[in-house]
Amino acid sequence: MGTRAREILGIDPAQLIEELNKAFADEWLAYYQYWVGARVVTGPMRGAVEAELNQHAADELRHAEILARRIIQLGGEPLLSPDQWSSATNCGYESPTDPDVSVILEQNVKGERCAIDTYSRLLKLVEAKDPVTYGMVLSILQDEIEHEDDLESLLRDLETARKK
Numbered sequence: 001m002g003t004r005a006r007e008i009l010g011i012d013p014a015q016l017i018e019e020l021n022k023a024f025a026d027e028w029l030a031y032y033q034y035w036v037g038a039r040v041v042t043g044p045m046r047g048a049v050e051a052e053l054n055q056h057a058a059d060e061l062r063h064a065e066i067l068a069r070r071i072i073q074l075g076g077e078p079l080l081s082p083d084q085w086s087s088a089t090n091c092g093y094e095s096p097t098d099p100d101v102s103v104i105l106e107q108n109v110k111g112e113r114c115a116i117d118t119y120s121r122l123l124k125l126v127e128a129k130d131p132v133t134y135g136m137v138l139s140i141l142q143d144e145i146e147h148e149d150d151l152e153s154l155l156r157d158l159e160t161a162r163k164k
């Protein structure tokens with residue numbers, strides 16, 4: 001990070017890097033949960049659900065990239081080993097041991113709600129202190145809000161389909 005960029009930062013970069021790394025761990029775990037879920041999912045509307053899970057997986061991976069870039073820009077280092085993900089994560093990981101479509105969607109909705117909480121909290125942390133991170137977190141939060149909505153509508157469609 002350049003000199004002036006450091007001067008306008010109203011927050012301790014080490015604290016910010018730690019928070020961003022926790023979100024970075026969340027994104028990798030969310031990526032994998034979606035990725036593997038898309039492969040094992042079974043039940044009605046499987047095709048539509050698989051496509052949505054794959055789309056979300058791609059978004060979470062993109063979020064991980066955005067976070068890594070900002071961590072490096074702040075002079076930090078993204079977590080270098082997957083071993084660190086489970087201790088750094090805010091939102092954890094739920095193995096899709098039951099491949100039923102509703103169970104997988106419910107697990108992922110839970111993850112998205114945690115992501116929304118995490119990024120809302122991060123947004124408040126950097127508000128008026130780091131406009132660059134603020135803009136970045138806001139764009140990720142918008143995606144997570146869309147993800148929750150996508151999954152909730154799939155669950156509603158599924159319920160309707162099962163009643164028929």
Ligand SMILES: [Fe+2]
Binds near residue numbers: 027030060140144
């Ligand atoms: Fe994400």
Ligand SMILES: [Fe+2]
Binds near residue numbers: 056112115144147
């Ligand atoms: Fe998401």
